[in-house]
Structure formats: structure tokens, C-alpha cells
Amino acid sequence: MPDSVLAAIAAATRRARHIVVLTGAGISAESGLSTFRGPRDALWSKHDPMQLATPEAFARDPETVTRWYDWRRINSLAAQPNPGHIALAQLEALTTARGDRFALLTQNVDRLHHRAGSRNVHEIHGSIHVWRCTRTGRDFEPPPEPFMRFPPPSPFAHDDPRAILRPGVVWFGEPLPSDALRTAADAMESCDLFFSIGTSSVVFPAAGFIERAIARGDITVEVNPEPTPISQRVAHTIRAKAGEWLPMLVTLV
Numbered sequence: 001m002p003d004s005v006l007a008a009i010a011a012a013t014r015r016a017r018h019i020v021v022l023t024g025a026g027i028s029a030e031s032g033l034s035t036f037r038g039p040r041d042a043l044w045s046k047h048d049p050m051q052l053a054t055p056e057a058f059a060r061d062p063e064t065v066t067r068w069y070d071w072r073r074i075n076s077l078a079a080q081p082n083p084g085h086i087a088l089a090q091l092e093a094l095t096t097a098r099g100d101r102f103a104l105l106t107q108n109v110d111r112l113h114h115r116a117g118s119r120n121v122h123e124i125h126g127s128i129h130v131w132r133c134t135r136t137g138r139d140f141e142p143p144p145e146p147f148m149r150f151p152p153p154s155p156f157a158h159d160d161p162r163a164i165l166r167p168g169v170v171w172f173g174e175p176l177p178s179d180a181l182r183t184a185a186d187a188m189e190s191c192d193l194f195f196s197i198g199t200s201s202v203v204f205p206a207a208g209f210i211e212r213a214i215a216r217g218d219i220t221v222e223v224n225p226e227p228t229p230i231s232q233r234v235a236h237t238i239r240a241k242a243g244e245w246l247p248m249l250v251t252l253v
């Protein structure tokens with residue numbers, strides 16, 4: 001990538017009044033967490049999403065589904081934020097210090113953005129670190145060890161052996177959390193610079209956010225080593241790893 005592109009994006013970042021960033025699994029790849037889609041080692045190359053990431057799969061086989069999510073929960077606790085996560089936290093601090101706005105919409109459930117120091121983070125696909133009782137709907141944050149039993153019994157409904165915990169993530173066919181959706185809609189109203197980082201841009205409604213930014217004429221930047229359905233339509237396509245490119249951007253902002 002020519003330095004002039006990086007310099008132009010840095011200048012736009014300095015001028016922006018409201019930066020919105022959408023992240024996906026790719027930003028956590030450099031922390032050792034698998035992406036969903038991709039050639040090798042991707043989660044969906046080994047597992048059928050319909051057998052794991054739908055309410056129907058959970059109803060059919062809660063043991064397998066909760067084991068798989070607990071394995072991913074423990075992996076993400078062991079992972080560390082990488083330079084891409086840290087650069088986004090720095091970008092937020094620089095932007096808000098000058099009085100401008102910054103919102104981070106993440107499809108990731110791993111909490112690595114929070115651990116890197118990002119503050120205005122909205123987990124639009126929920127969190128793997130918060131589980132929910134199937135009977136009471138109450139949230140439970142498990143301790144940092146694997147569950148002992150699968151599916152995990154609910155700690156809130158001892159009288160009901162059928163009450164179990166499910167991960168607090170958004171499965172296919174489920175609505176996104178209404179507060180996160182509202183925040184995303186508000187952010188998209190006044191955003192003038194949009195970054196799409198480490199996402200394949202195939203899952204809706206998240207993939208619609210960048211469509212909206214493109215349609216409004218915002219400055220749009222995609223950071224992804226591979227092409228996606230939106231690569232041809234964004235203002236700037238950066239073919240790089242987030243953990244390598246974002247720190248370079250931050251040094252120029």
C-alpha cells in the first residue's frame with residue numbers, strides 16, 4: 001500500500017467528527033482465535049454452523065452446543081488483545097480527547113476490545129462471557145474455569161432440573177440486542193468515517209452498516225487481507241492484517 005493512502009486515511013481520521021468502527025473475527029485472529037469463514041482452521045470449515053449456532057441446534061443437542069461454546073469461552077480468556085485491538089483503543093482515546101466521537105461496534109463475543117482498553121464498545125452479537133438461564137432469562141457470568149456439567153445447570157432455578165444455561169451470543173435467526181442495534185443506528189446517523197475491520201461482511205444486519213455508510217457518502221475503509229463483497233465499493237481497501245496496519249495508522253493520527 002502506498003504511504004499516500006495511509007497518510008490520506010490518517011488525515012481523514014484527524015478531521016473526523018464521528019468515527020464508527022465495525023470489527024469481526026479477523027481482528028482477533030492475531031490473538032490466536034479462529035475466524036468463522038476461511039480456508040484453514042476456520043470454525044465453520046470444521047463445524048456446520050447450523051449444528052452449533054442456531055436456537056434449533058441448542059434445543060436438539062444442548063450438551064454439544066454448550067461444550068463447544070465453553071471451549072471457545074476458555075480459549076478467549078486465555079487469549080490476549082493484539083496490537084490491532086490496542087490501536088483501536090488508542091484511536092478512541094485520541095479521538096475523544098479532542099472532543100470528537102468514536103463508537104466501536106463489534107461482532108466479536110470474545111471481549112478482547114474491552115481488555116485492550118476500548119470504552120465505547122457495543123457487542124452486537126452478544127458475549128460468550130455472559131450466559132443466560134433458559135427459564136428465568138437471568139444473566140450469569142461464569143468463573144474463569146470450564147463448566148463441570150454440560151449443559152450447565154442454571155444457578156437460578158434449583159427447583160427446575162430443566163433450567164440450563166445458554167451462551168449469551170446471538171445465533172442465526174435471533175434478533176440482535178435492541179440496545180446495541182439502537183446504538184448502531186444512532187452511530188450510523190452521524191458517522192463521517194467508517195472502518196470495517198476483519199469481517200467477511202456476509203452476516204446481516206452488521207453487513208448492512210457499511211452499505212449504509214457507502215450509500216451516505218461517508219469515507220469508508222476496509223482492513224482485511226482478503227477481498228470481501230464490499231471491497232470494490234469502499235473508498236479505501238487495505239489488504240493487510242489489522243494488527244500490522246492499525247498501529248501504523250495510530251502513529252500518524
Ligand code: BJW
Pocket residue numbers: 023024025026027029030035036037038053107108109125169170171172173174175176197198199200201202203204205223224225226228240241242243
Ligand atoms: C483478517 C485477519 C487479520 C483474517 N486482520 N482481517 C439479509 C440478507 C440475507 C440474510 C439475512 C439478512 N438479514 C438477516 C439474515 C439472516 C442471517 C444472516 O445474515 N445470514 C447470512 C449468513 C446470509 N442473520 C441473522 O440471522 C441475524 N439475526 C437477524 O437478522 O435477526 C432478525 C430477527 C428480527 C426479529 C426477530 C427474529 C429475528 C443474526 C446473526 C447472528 C450471527 N451469529 C454469529 C455467531 C455468534 C455466536 C458465536 O460466536 O458463535 O456471529 S455467525 C458468525 O458470523 C458470528 C460472527 O460475528 C459473524 C460474522 O463473521 P465475521 O466476524 O465477519 O467473521 P468471518 O470469519 O466471516 O470473517 C473474518 C474475516 O477476517 C475474513 O474476511 C478474513 O479474511 C479476515 N481476517 N485475519 C484483518 N489478521
